[in-house]
Every structure is written in C-alpha cells, then in structure tokens.
Amino acid sequence: MDHPYFPLLILFTLAGAVVLGLLFVAQKVGPKSPNPVKAEPFESGNPPRGDARIRFSVRFYLVAMLFLIFDLEVVFLYPWAILFRQLGLFGLIEMGIFLGILLIGFVYVWKKGALEWD
Amino acid sequence: MVPLDYYLILSAVIFAIGVIGVLVRRNLIVVLMSIELMLNAVNLTFIAFSRYLASMQGQVVVIFVMAVAAAEAVIGLAIVISVFRHRRTLDPQEMQLLKW
C-alpha cells in the first residue's frame, strides 16, 4: 500500500478493467446482423484472393533480431548515462571498450549486407 | 510484508512448469519459450534474495541474465529457422541425425 509504485498498479488495473468492460458491453449490448459480405477481408472492393496467412519474409526476422541485440546495448547505456559524471574517465573507457566490441558486429552486419532490403 | 519463502516457492513452481514444457512439448518454439519461463523463475529468485539481503548484486545478475536470454533467443530462433528450412519440421524428435 505504501509502495511508491502502488498508484501505477491501480492505473494498470483500471485501464485493463475499462478495456475489458467496454469490450464486454459492446459484445452484449451492440446489435449484430452478420452477413457473409461483411465478414470478408476488405481488399479495396475487389473479391479477396488467396490466403491471409502467407509466410513472412526472413528479412523481417533479421531486422527484428538485430534490433533486439542493439536494444540490449541501449539497456546498458541507460544506467551508464545516469552515472556518467560520477564514473568519469573510467566509465568512458569502460563504455568505449563495450561499444568498440559491438561496433565490430555492426560493421560485420553492414559489410555482409544484412541491412540491405533487396 | 511477503515472506521470502513465498517468492521462492512461487519461483520453484514456475521453474517446474517450464521443465514440463521442455520435456513434453514437441514444438521447438514452445520449448524455447519454456526455457525463457525457467530463466524468469530464476530471475525472480535473484530479485527476491536481493531484496531480502539488501544487496544490489542480485539485480545486476538479473540484467546479465536478460542479456544472455536475449542472445539465446536470437541464436535459438535462428537455428530453428535454418532447421525448418532443411527438414520442414519443428518436432525435436525428428532431429536425430546425430543420435547414436
């Protein structure tokens, strides 16, 4: 109760409750008149063709993967930035080595053409 | 205040559920997700001990575990993709080329 983040929990709970409540009310109260044309996927008025569940290209996956790795890099940068003044030169060298090693990976990815889309 | 034991028992239960997933499921993606669940159970133990021993080291270890988990997910899923390209299956039982 006296936890500093307790209001945040109340906010999340209320947000979830409101969303679920509105969905429930819309489901129960809203009038429904289904017909097959309404259920069709919208393709600018043309009759839909093919399956909606096509396979994604592997390029999306590569981008997501590289995003995850560099996201982790930022995870370490954030606490470092908070403490930057206290750490001084030591912190700068420390983070320099860290980023230098990851820069090798970045250059590799770039040279290998994993960031190209074609 | 919640006693430390509660957190430890909860974490043991979550870990065991993850073990069920690894042992029983026959879909590589779900097996990887169960491993993530097990890592998180261990993270919970670290954070609980960090709080109850008033030491920051547990929290730092959890950040490293997150880095390892992300690297594991990236490499594991890349292996899943390349296995799927060659064998057209996600069933770990089918991958027995190295089995003696």
Place this chain on the structure above:
Amino acid sequence: MDASVILFYVISVLLVLSSLMVVFLRNVVHCALALVVALFLIAILFVMLHAPMVGVLQVLVYAGAIMVLFLFVIMFLNPTASEPRRKLWWGFGSAAALLLAASLAALLSNGEAPADPVTATETFGSPETLAKSLFTDFVLPFEITSVLLLVAIIGAVVLAKREP
C-alpha cells in the same frame, strides 16, 4: 492479512495460470501471448521487490523485444501441422516436474533466510545504485557481455541470412 500479501497471492495465481497456458495451449501464438502476460506479471513482482529498474527492463526487453522476435518467427514459419500428442510423455514429464517442484520448494524454503527483510534504504533499487554496482563491481562481466552480444550478432547473420 497485509495488502501486499493479498496482492502477491493474486499475482502468483495469475502467474501460475499463464505459465500453465504457455505449456498446455495447442496454438503457438496463444502460447506466446500467455508468455507475455507471465513476463508482465513477473515485472510487477520485481517492482514489488524494490527493483523498479529491472522491472521496466523486463517489460522493455522481454515482453517487448524478445516476444516480438518469437512472434516474428511464428509468423515466418507459420506451422500448420499440429503437434502429435503422446499421453505417456505428458504423464512422465508432469511427474518429473512435480517431483522437481516439490524438492526445489522444500530445499529453497528450508534455508536460513531472514524472515524480516533488512530494512531497505530509500535509494535501494534505484537506477543510480544499480548503475554503481554494475559499472564498478561487475566491470569484467559487463565487458564480456559485449563479446556475447557480438557472437549473437554474427551467429544470427550467419544462420538466418539467405545467401544470394
């Protein structure tokens, strides 16, 4: 009963339920969404344990990035063949896991852990204290993490990039 204990019970029931859904649901996408819920609940537990920074990172890295990656792979592979179900395996696996949970719980709750937590100082768990510990006590693991990430980058590109 204390309010935080009630909150703990609510969260742990939800957490066990969502973890069971990860393991037992048939549809892989549903498993992934249940895992997102489980990770979010664990983040709430982290914040309750005075680790707000780790809790936020949990949501950002795990529930955000890692789960997006999992969903990408599920969409990419689009597995349509349903998984064969073996009764014997489920029984064996569940029995082994129950045994493990029982022994782990007995082992973990047996220790000399303090019943009353050490009174945490005002700044305990704040990003500053976390950063101080991370960049002074854990310098070497921090640098080695960069090598780990480098290996992950190279491995991912080698494994997943289709040769032209």
